[in-house]
Amino acid sequence: MLEKSELFSQEIIKKLQAWELRYPKDQKRSVILPGLHVLQDEHGGFLTTELMDKLALYLDVPAPSVYEVATFYSMYDLEKVGRHKLNVCTNVSCMLNGAKKIVSHIEDKLGIKAGETTEDGRITLRSVECQGACCGAPMLEVDKVFYENLTIEKVDQIIDSLE
Ligand code: FES
Known part of the structure; x- marks a missing residue:
């Protein structure tokens, strides 16, 4: 299994860590929403299943918890978008x-x-x-x-x- 540090670039990890600091350690699910924004912004404006799975691994939450947030809000795109x-x-x-x-x-x-x-x-x-x-x-x-x-x-x- 990949180490946390191998899931994303250092730049992304820094941004995710900044969000993690804003929430109690036992409330990792709270980071799903801002975490998806970070990943989407770094990935041309849309998310993939691979990125969502990696975020689930990174936060140690079940993948469906990430999917349900990403599919509920219209601010997340799951297909390629324009610039x-x-x-x-x-x-x-x-x-x-x-x-x-x-x-x-x-x-x-x-x-x-x-x-x-x-x-x-x-x-x-x-x-x-x-x-x-x-x-x-x-x-x-x-x-x-x-x-x-x-x-x-x-x-x-x-x-x-x-x-
Ligand atoms: S109806 Fe509220 S912003 Fe358009």
Whole structure:
């Protein structure tokens, strides 16, 4: 069996250790959520079964405990994604403030539907549930940065500025 130090790079292990320090030693499951973020960020924005299994080994928790977190939250991707992730909230406040129009505009602009990735691998577009930024509806999250009070012009500027 692999030693903990052989599971991930030193850089990843340092980041995981920083999270481990935030929780009681007997509460390793608490590190699953931030640990998955660390691994996803270091792996082109998506997780694989191998990475989840390694995290389970690293934290000494059952693999299904890691799978259930990774499959429950929409912030984790289990398939290859674009270099940029665009998440448009289409929940109530955002919907009432024009989110559907924004999704349609982005779909037309990029030539994809929500849930898809552009052919060049540049952008993955998704329509997501409430992101807790209802006061700034309609909103869009791009690579973990929130943009609020969107207009079509603002959306165009944001997308055009992405590499
Ligand atoms: S409904 Fe869109 S952020 Fe809450």
